[in-house]
Amino acid sequence: MISVLIPIFNYNTTPLVASIHQQLEMLPFNFEIICICDASTEFLSENESIKSYAHTQLISLKDNIGRSKIRNLLVEKSNYNWLLFLDADVFPxxxxxxxxxxxxxxxxxxxVYCGGLIYKQxxxxxxxxxxxxxxxxREEISVKRRKERPFQFVTGANILIHKSVFNSLRFNEEIVNYGYEDVVFIEDLKLNLIEVNHIYNPVFHLGIENNLVFLKKTKEGLENLYLLNSKNILKGENLKLLRTFRVLKILKLTWFVVLFFNIFEKLLEYNLLSSKPYLLLFDIYKIGFFxxxxxxxxE
Incomplete structure (x- = not known):
């Protein structure tokens, strides 16, 4: 009945698989758990124990194929019509x-059902x-608010989708760099008038990167966002950053934002890497970098 699909990259996913497997075994339904390790170099021995669980498989790739292709591959390996995507660093x-x-x-x-994402207090x-x-x-959003903007607050870290819907869209394999592949998929749901039903069934996001890594990944994601938008792969109507950028572009003010960013980039980073970061400054940093x-x- 259900295939639980977990892409892994350098994370110990055994606790998640153990919890999900225990819950599944208590219910009278057919299930499988499929984990694909995308050429990880860390936690290899820890994740090997995943193979010991019934109806569970761990597939290890020698070459990294990226966040879009691995999700499509997970579905290709699945046997059931309902697909539950979970990120490796979450826990119910x-x-x-x-x-x-x-x-x-x-x-x-x-x-399509989206259960939501929460963080430890x-x-x-x-x-x-x-x-x-x-x-x-920005990510721990109430069900009420998610229902008000159903395509803005979808997370691929915890989403249940029927295979027929997934196969009609699939993740865009043109996206090879880091970032926004899930936003493209959600935008495709919207364009195809496929309803997303938001419910309260959250997972904790446990994989918290350090500030420097998060800032680096943010910039990589923004570079990919520009690429996807310029190729018209992602229109980004639900992204506040792109809406702001379009206004600046119309007003011919992007040069001023770049000048501001060049002057104040280090000061912005000083706050963002401190013990009291302000998200308003993070927003300014992102639009400046974009x-x-x-x-x-x-040029």
Whole structure:
């Protein structure tokens, strides 16, 4: 009935698989758990124990194929019609996490369900505080608010989708660099008028990167966002950053934003890497970097 699909890259996913497997075994439904390790170099021995669970397989790739291709490959390997995508660094809040999804499958009011993402209440160490603050403020969204903007607050870290819907769209394999492949997929859902049903069935996001890594990945993602947008792969109507950029472009103010960013980049980073980062400054940093990428590509 259900295939749980987990892409892995340099993360110990055994606790997640153990929890999900225990929940699945208590229910009278056919299931499988498929994990694909995308050429990881870390936690290899820890993840080997995944193979010991019934109806569970771990596939290890020699070459890294990227975040889009690995999700498509997971579906190709699956045997059941309902697909539950979970990121490797999450953990279900409830011991009834799987049961809640299976109840929805039996009733089948929708083809796509998003359970949501939450973060632990306790603050991490200061070197990881930026990612935690961002997650608490920008990703931990109430069901009510998610329902108001159903295509803006979808997370691929915890999503249940019928295979027929997935196969009609699939992840765009033109996307080989880091970032926004899930946003493209969600935008395709919207363009194809496929409803996303938001529910409260969250997972904790546990893989909190340190501030420097998060900032680096943010910039890599923004470079990819520019590429996807310039190729018209991603229109980004649900992305505030792109909407802001378009206004600046119309007003011919991108040069000013770039000038501001060049002057204040280090000061912005000083705050973002501190123990008290402000998300408003993070937003300014991102639009400044994005405009810098735009100007550089034009030259």
């Amino acid at each position: 809040k409830s011991k009834l996490f799987i049961k809640k999804y299976l109840d929805l499958i039996e009733n089948r009011h929708s083809e 306790e603050k991490p160490k200061s070197e990881k505080i930026l990612r935690w603050v961002y997650g608490k403020k 405009c810098t990428v735009y100007n550089a590509k034009r």
